[in-house]
Amino acid sequence: MNPTTVVIFVLYLAALLVIGLVVGRRRIRTPTDYFLAGRKVGPVALLFTLAATNFSAFFFFGFAGASFKIGYGYYGIMAVGTSLMALSFFFIGRRVWRAGKRFGLITPPELFSVRYGSPMVRYVTLCAFVLFTIPYIATQITGGGIALESLTDKAVPYELGAMLVTFVISAYLLFGGMRSDIITDILQGAVMLVAALAGLGFVASGLGGLQRANEAALSNAPELFSFPGGGGFITIQIWFSYLVLWMMCDPLFPHIFQRFYIARSEKALRFSMVAYPVVTMALFAFPVMVGVWGHASAGFSGAPDGILPFMVKENSPSLLYGLVMAGGFAALMSTADSQLLVLSSMLTRDLCKTLFKGKLLRGRELKLGRLLVLLIAGIGLVIALLDLGSIFDILTRTTFTGLAVLFPATIAALYWKRSTAWGVASSILVGEVFYFTTFFLQEKGIMDGSWTFGFLPAIPVVLLSTMVLISVSVLTRPPGKKRVDEFFKAVENGPSQ
Amino acid sequence: MERFKPFSGNTIGLILALSLLVPLVIAPYLFNGRTGPMGFPWVFISAVISQFLVLMVCIYVAVFLWKEKREGGP
Numbered sequence: 218m219n220p221t222t223v224v225i226f227v228l229y230l231a232a233l234l235v236i237g238l239v240v241g242r243r244r245i246r247t248p249t250d251y252f253l254a255g256r257k258v259g260p261v262a263l264l265f266t267l268a269a270t271n272f273s274a275f276f277f278f279g280f281a282g283a284s285f286k287i288g289y290g291y292y293g294i295m296a297v298g299t300s301l302m303a304l305s306f307f308f309i310g311r312r313v314w315r316a317g318k319r320f321g322l323i324t325p326p327e328l329f330s331v332r333y334g335s336p337m338v339r340y341v342t343l344c345a346f347v348l349f350t351i352p353y354i355a356t357q358i359t360g361g362g363i364a365l366e367s368l369t370d371k372a373v374p375y376e377l378g379a380m381l382v383t384f385v386i387s388a389y390l391l392f393g394g395m396r397s398d399i400i401t402d403i404l405q406g407a408v409m410l411v412a413a414l415a416g417l418g419f420v421a422s423g424l425g426g427l428q429r430a431n432e433a434a435l436s437n438a439p440e441l442f443s444f445p446g447g448g449g450f451i452t453i454q455i456w457f458s459y460l461v462l463w464m465m466c467d468p469l470f471p472h473i474f475q476r477f478y479i480a481r482s483e484k485a486l487r488f489s490m491v492a493y494p495v496v497t498m499a500l501f502a503f504p505v506m507v508g509v510w511g512h513a514s515a516g517f518s519g520a521p522d523g524i525l526p527f528m529v530k531e532n533s534p535s536l537l538y539g540l541v542m543a544g545g546f547a548a549l550m551s552t553a554d555s556q557l558l559v560l561s562s563m564l565t566r567d568l569c570k571t572l573f574k575g576k577l578l579r580g581r582e583l584k585l586g587r588l589l590v591l592l593i594a595g596i597g598l599v600i601a602l603l604d605l606g607s608i609f610d611i612l613t614r615t616t617f618t619g620l621a622v623l624f625p626a627t628i629a630a631l632y633w634k635r636s637t638a639w640g641v642a643s644s645i646l647v648g649e650v651f652y653f654t655t656f657f658l659q660e661k662g663i664m665d666g667s668w669t670f671g672f673l674p675a676i677p678v679v680l681l682s683t684m685v686l687i688s689v690s691v692l693t694r695p696p697g698k699k700r701v702d703e704f705f706k707a708v709e710n711g712p713s714q
Numbered sequence: 715m716e717r718f719k720p721f722s723g724n725t726i727g728l729i730l731a732l733s734l735l736v737p738l739v740i741a742p743y744l745f746n747g748r749t750g751p752m753g754f755p756w757v758f759i760s761a762v763i764s765q766f767l768v769l770m771v772c773i774y775v776a777v778f779l780w781k782e783k784r785e786g787g788p
Contacts (some may be wrong), residue, residue, distance in 0.1 A: 289757050294765070300765050307776075427753065428752045429753075491771075491772050497765070
């Protein structure tokens, strides 16, 4: 265990805690203040929080591990698809922001509730958002435990590391809510950026420069330098699936969706849309290159997700190793805190508040939100302490596809006046049930994956959801004209100033 | 009322199609297995190029399609 790296790491966590607590304590009087930072987030802060929130533990550790196995083609799968997701700030984010401002929305299910006037749609979307976010929180906590164990040469066991991450996040969220979340996201985003660029430089330098690193990796693992990559992973169908998958599921992560509400103006969202691909381009190169270069360096024998810590440790001074590991932590913590907050807001407003109706006063709503932050963090920690398989498998096979099922419903809510509550609810329920059925049948070996024709399951599942949505909407009664007109007037023209 | 036409005109569709075609078609089938500057493979370089095209699409959308209502407007 290197004391320098541990000191850097402890200082980093302490800084997060102090900044989150001190800055976040100001002026929190309403749920909008706590959950949305008062809808006053400017363009740069919005960009940082969107990027830091979306780039999770998987970004640092999972990317490098996947690139170690699959190769350079993985950069295209992840970076191009994620860049394309920026367009959803326009297609989805702009209308969500306008609806949020006009109707005072705080949570994603509230948008569906206002659009269709149906508690059923609200609860169905709530279930989907909650179901696929809690395991994702657990993934971030798992990443934290792994990183701390690696950083301290197992002096801090995985379980203790996971608990420490959970504690720090919960602490600053309790006091500052979204404001603390954003301020720490800015710090975390900066750490990620510096760590990624510096880490890339040191690893490349340690391997003799870019050219020599690539040549060494090429001679040891030539399949990583071409399609279909290691294990024949990147087929045309898989390539297409991932490009579309990120577009469909990333904006439907409830913590990303909620960030569309927090923008101070449309200008802030527009700035983020343009800057997002640039950030993605720069950041994603680091884990992919280092993952591939893992084959240029002898001595690595662990699980693929450990290749990035190994390479940085081998090729950098301990100071930078600490910084890069802090960057990895920044990635996972900035995602986990946002997920905790959005889950807390949804359970407070879409579940408790609707069940207790007027009995839940505003002051209590804030207290309940904070209590739920603690409760959800505890649940995430318990799940993280169970053995649930590799990060990559969990994320790809359940969360991403499960959330992509909500994509047709969201597009319909924002663009298709004739869509109905039953159509939206049916598309989500049928999509999820179908996906889970096929998932478990495949897990049990009862059926194989040939039904997807080589695509990721998300593609046929979303097609099915779309067909169900259209069919059921046509056969059922749409919401009243007044409600539809009011909603579309808001999202097409923007709220009255 | 604002008219929403995200795919109006051929430009956005063309650039999007190009951004997908570069890595999808050119890299895997024409340059597959070859390496370019500093030993980077074309599957990687083409992905970087396609990201610039995505950026162009975003700028196009921001400048020409994303219209905001003025302060005090309807």
